[in-house]
Structures are given as C-alpha cells and as structure tokens.
Amino acid sequence: MTRYAMVADLRLCVGCQTCTAACKHTNATPPGVQWRKVLDIETGKFPDVSRLFMPVGCMHCADPPCLEVCPSGATDQRADGIVTIDYELCIGCAYCTVACPYQARYKVDKPAFAYGKTPTLQEEQRFDEGRLGVAQKCTFCSDRIDEGTAKGLKPGVDPEASPACANACIAKALHFGDIEDPQSNVSNLLNENVWFQMHDDLGTNPGFFYLWDEGKT
Amino acid sequence: MRYAAILQTNWDWRAAANFMFGGGGGALLLAAAMAGSEASTHLSATLLGMALMGTGLTMVWLEIGRPWRAANVMFKPQNSWMTREAYVAGCAFLLAAGSLLFRLTWLPMAAGLAGIAFLYCQARILRTAKGVPAWREPSIVMLIVTTGLVEGIAYLLLVQVALAEPAGNFLMLLAGFLMLRLLAWFIYRGRLLASNPPSQVKAALPRLGSWFVLFGHFLPVLLIAGSYMDSPFSLINTSISTIIVVLSGWHLKFVLVTRLAHVQGFGLGKLQRGHPLQLAGHQKVSEASVRLRKTRERELRNQRRNQ
Numbered sequence: 001m002t003r004y005a006m007v008a009d010l011r012l013c014v015g016c017q018t019c020t021a022a023c024k025h026t027n028a029t030p031p032g033v034q035w036r037k038v039l040d041i042e043t044g045k046f047p048d049v050s051r052l053f054m055p056v057g058c059m060h061c062a063d064p065p066c067l068e069v070c071p072s073g074a075t076d077q078r079a080d081g082i083v084t085i086d087y088e089l090c091i092g093c094a095y096c097t098v099a100c101p102y103q104a105r106y107k108v109d110k111p112a113f114a115y116g117k118t119p120t121l122q123e124e125q126r127f128d129e130g131r132l133g134v135a136q137k138c139t140f141c142s143d144r145i146d147e148g149t150a151k152g153l154k155p156g157v158d159p160e161a162s163p164a165c166a167n168a169c170i171a172k173a174l175h176f177g178d179i180e181d182p183q184s185n186v187s188n189l190l191n192e193n194v195w196f197q198m199h200d201d202l203g204t205n206p207g208f209f210y211l212w213d214e215g216k217t
Numbered sequence: 218m219r220y221a222a223i224l225q226t227n228w229d230w231r232a233a234a235n236f237m238f239g240g241g242g243g244a245l246l247l248a249a250a251m252a253g254s255e256a257s258t259h260l261s262a263t264l265l266g267m268a269l270m271g272t273g274l275t276m277v278w279l280e281i282g283r284p285w286r287a288a289n290v291m292f293k294p295q296n297s298w299m300t301r302e303a304y305v306a307g308c309a310f311l312l313a314a315g316s317l318l319f320r321l322t323w324l325p326m327a328a329g330l331a332g333i334a335f336l337y338c339q340a341r342i343l344r345t346a347k348g349v350p351a352w353r354e355p356s357i358v359m360l361i362v363t364t365g366l367v368e369g370i371a372y373l374l375l376v377q378v379a380l381a382e383p384a385g386n387f388l389m390l391l392a393g394f395l396m397l398r399l400l401a402w403f404i405y406r407g408r409l410l411a412s413n414p415p416s417q418v419k420a421a422l423p424r425l426g427s428w429f430v431l432f433g434h435f436l437p438v439l440l441i442a443g444s445y446m447d448s449p450f451s452l453i454n455t456s457i458s459t460i461i462v463v464l465s466g467w468h469l470k471f472v473l474v475t476r477l478a479h480v481q482g483f484g485l486g487k488l489q490r491g492h493p494l495q496l497a498g499h500q501k502v503s504e505a506s507v508r509l510r511k512t513r514e515r516e517l518r519n520q521r522r523n524q
Binding site: 039041043054056065067068069070071072073074089090091092093094095097098099100101102103107109132133134179180182187190191194195196197198199200202204209210212214 | 280287290300303345487490491493
C-alpha cells in the first residue's frame with residue numbers, strides 16, 4: 001500500500017511563498033485561488049510573541065469529509081490516498097467546500113485574470129473552462145506523480161515525480177513521500193521529530209504533517 | 218488558538234432559502250395529511266407544501282455552479298445527504314401529487330412521511346458539513362427538525378384561517394411544538410458554546426438567542442393563549458402568531474446559514490511522537506481508509522469486468 005503525504009517543518013519555513021508561486025505557476029490557478037498557501041501567524045502573548053509560517057492546502061485526508069458529502073461522485077480518493085475532483089462530474093454545489101475543515105476548496109464562477117478582464121498570454125494559454133463553476137483544490141500534483149512513477153521515478157525523491165511546492169521550497173521545509181514506506185523520507189522525518197496534524201480531533205486523519213517543537217503549542 | 222475563522226460565502230441566501238422554505242414545506246405535507254378531513258384544506262395545504270419545497274430547491278439550483286448538470290446530484294445516495302434529499306424530494310412530490318389525483322387513503326400520509334424525511338435530510342446536510350462548527354454540532358438536527366415541524370403546523374393554520382375552517386387541535390399542537398423548538402434551541406446553544414466555536418459565533422449567538430426566544434416563542438404563545446379566549450380577535454391572534462412563528466423560523470435558518478457559518482479556521486494540533494501508522498488511534502483510522510480503498514478497488518475491478 002501507498003499513502004502519499006506532505007510533511008512541513010514549521011521550524012524551517014520562512015514564509016517566502018515560493019511554494020505558493022510554484023503551485024500557481026504549475027496549476028495555473030486564477031487570482032484569489034491558492035491551492036498551496038502559507039499563513040503568517042503570530043503566536044504567544046505580547047510582549048513574548050513570535051511569527052510562525054504554516055503552509056496549508058488540501059490535506060488529502062484518509063477519511064475526507066468532502067468525499068462523504070459529495071452528491072455527484074466528483075470527489076474521489078485514489079488508492080494512494082490522493083483526493084481528486086472530476087471537473088466533468090462536479091455540479092458546483094460547494095457542499096464539499098463547507099465540509100472541508102481546512103478551507104482547501106475553491107469555487108470560481110467567472111473567469112478572473114491578474115490584470116483585469118484581459119488575460120495575459122500565459123493565462124490565455126492555460127485557461128481551463130472546465131474549472132469554472134466547480135470545486136477545485138490541490139491535487140498533490142497527481143499528474144506529475146503519475147508521469148514520474150510511469151518512468152520509474154520515486155515521488156518525494158525525484159523532483160520530476162514530486163509536487164511543485166515541495167520541489168520549490170527554498171528552506172527544505174516541505175517534504176513529500178509515502179508514509180506507508182518505512183524507509184521513505186517522510187517516514188524518517190516523522191520518526192525522528194515531534195509532529196502534529198491539524199484538527200485531528202475531527203477524525204479526518206490528514207495526510208499533511210507538521211513538524212514542530214515541544215513546549216511551543 | 219484559531220486563525221482565519223472567516224465567514225463562508227459559498228452558501229448564501231439561496232442555500233438558506235432551501236432550508237427556510239423546503240423544511241417547512243415538507244412538514245406541511247404531513248400536517249395536511251393529519252388534517253385530511255376537509256378536502257379543500259388538504260388540497261390547498263398540499264399545493265402550498267409542494268410550492269415551498271419547489272421554491273427552496275429552485276433556489277439551490279440557481280446557486281450551483283453547473284446548473285445543467287444538476288441531475289448528477291443523484292449519483293451518491295450511499296453517502297451523501299444531499300443526494301438523499303434529492304431522492305426524497307422526488308418521492309414527496311410524486312406522492313403529494315398522487316394524493317391530490319387519487320382518492321387513496323394512504324397516499325397523503327405517505328407524502329407527509331416523505332416530507333418529514335426531506336426535512337430530516339436537510340438537517341443532516343448541515344450536520345455533515347464538518348468545516349463549519351455551528352453546523353456540525355449534532356444537536357442542530359433536532360433544532361432544524363423541530364423548526365420545520367413548527368413551520369409546517371403554522372402554514373396549515375394559515376391555510377385554515379384563509380379558508381375560514383376551524384383550527385381544531387392544531388393551535389395547541391403548535392404551542393407544544395414551539396416549546397420543543399425552544400428546548401432544541403437551548404440544547405443547541407449550550408452545546409455549541411461548550412464546543413469552543415469561533416469568537417464571532419460566540420458573540421452573535423446571544424443576540425440571535427434573545428430575539429429568537431422572545432419574539433419567536435413567548436409572543437406567539439401569548440397570542441395563542443389569547444386566541445382561546447372568546448373574543449373577536451381570536452382569528453387575528455391565530456394569524457399573527459402563526460406568521461410570527463414562520464418568520465422566526467426563517468430568521469433562525471437564514472442567520473445559521475449566512476451569518477453563523479464561520480469556518481473552522483487553522484490551528485496547531487496536539488504534538489505526537491513516533492510514526493503515525495504505529496500509533497493506536499491512527500491505526501484505527503488507517504484501517505478504515507484501507508477498507509474504503511479496498512471497496513473502491515473492488516468497484517473498479519467490477520467496472521472493468523463489465524466493460
């Protein structure tokens with residue numbers, strides 16, 4: 001079995017948003033839509049405060065609430081744990097969007113471009129009408145994973161088979177891999193560090209793990 | 218700690234309208250079946266119930282991003298309460314129309330039960346929206362169901378007033394269900410506040426509560442008590458109390474869907490050590506997901522075999 005997961009080391013993330021830019025470039029998301037974004041959070045109480053940068057997006061939960069509520073079957077889960085959306089089936093009811101505890105899903109009803117009504121050349125070439133009026137979210141770059149593994153490459157090790165955000169991270173804070181492989185990079189990180197999953201009390205079992213220091217929460 | 222617990226805007230007044238009109242409409246079908254002695258009451262109440270349900274569903278249809286694919290909503294009855302709502306709505310419409318066309322004694326009650334099932338589906342739709350703390354609170358099911366039942370009875374009373382027919386015991390029933398709705402509200406409010414919802418919800422809840430309790434319950438109960446006195450204002454009292462009851466229910470659902478719908482937000486979690494697959498809790502969830510995947514793989518194999 002394989003379950004792909006992302007590990008974000010919050011001690012290393014510098015909030016540069018390179019992952020956000022890489023995701024937007026790779027997936028051609030419109031303005032206001034960020035499949036991968038980094039939150040800039042202030043923790044502690046004045047005057048003892050510090051900044052924390054937290055990458056968020058679709059957590060590719062093992063038990064995704066979005067999958068449970070989807071009335072059309074557009075939301076699905078692959079055998080490797082990646083939660084997918086079939087844009088051809090989705091009716092755009094946004095039930096999945098309100099069911100997701102991670103604000104990971106977006107719905108865009110009208111074309112939106114960075115500089116007003118006229119798209120740039122890049123936006124014109126990459127525009128996908130199929131994404132209008134339907135739910136959209138991070139795919140863990142499943143197309144890259146599939147193409148890479150078809151060539152015999154290993155996701156999380158070979159950049160060609162890994163998500164764009166993890167490849168782009170300048171601080172080595174984002175890691176991708178198979179947590180069901182005990183020898184994988186992400187398994188090693190989870191074995192050697194203290195970690196948490198966001199909103200684990202909701203029983204979603206997110207596929208996104210955060211490395212953090214003890215005594216800081 | 219909770220960050221960015223913003224108000225969701227994907228479901229707006231159109232989604233709220235489905236809960237405002239549809240639930241009460243479904244309950245009205247049952248109330249119409251219970252008041253079935255007068256043919257004119259049954260006809261008018263059933264038509265009104267169907268119209269209310271139809272209006273709510275039309276509003277939702279106007280909200281979805283791909284309205285011409287709306288039929289896809291029927292694809293997942295095994296897991297989605299929205300699909301179940303769609304099927305039950307279809308059954309309710311067919312049975313209600315049948316009860317008007319054919320003189321079969323069981324049809325009005327069957328339509329009424331389908332109407333109640335529709336109301337229940339609506340309550341479960343909110344309950345399963347895990348991203349919104351004010352909706353996923355389990356006691357919302359009782360609140361939405363009692364609100365719908367109260368509205369259904371109130372609609373029936375309005376129909377009876379309009380047709381100048383006697384209200385029978387429905388006025389007393391309305392007062393009883395109002396008390397149930399009040400109880401459901403206090404349970405919901407208490408449990409939601411205890412679950413540490415977003416601060417905006419905490420702040421808004423008392424405001425909504427005082428309005429809802431005073432205007433939506435005490436005033437109509439006083440008016441209902443007044444309508445039992447032998448005075449020329451009895452009919453006016455009944456009409457005003459039922460209108461207030463309906464308006465307060467609409468207001469509650471509108472506020473729930475559009476104003477108290479702050480999302481979970483982001484936060485840090487409980488720190489853990491060791492590989493997640495070796496931890497007891499994770500093992501359990503992992504087993505559940507393995508079962509899910511096995512089911513899916515079996516489905517895929519069957520599909521390929523059929524092709």
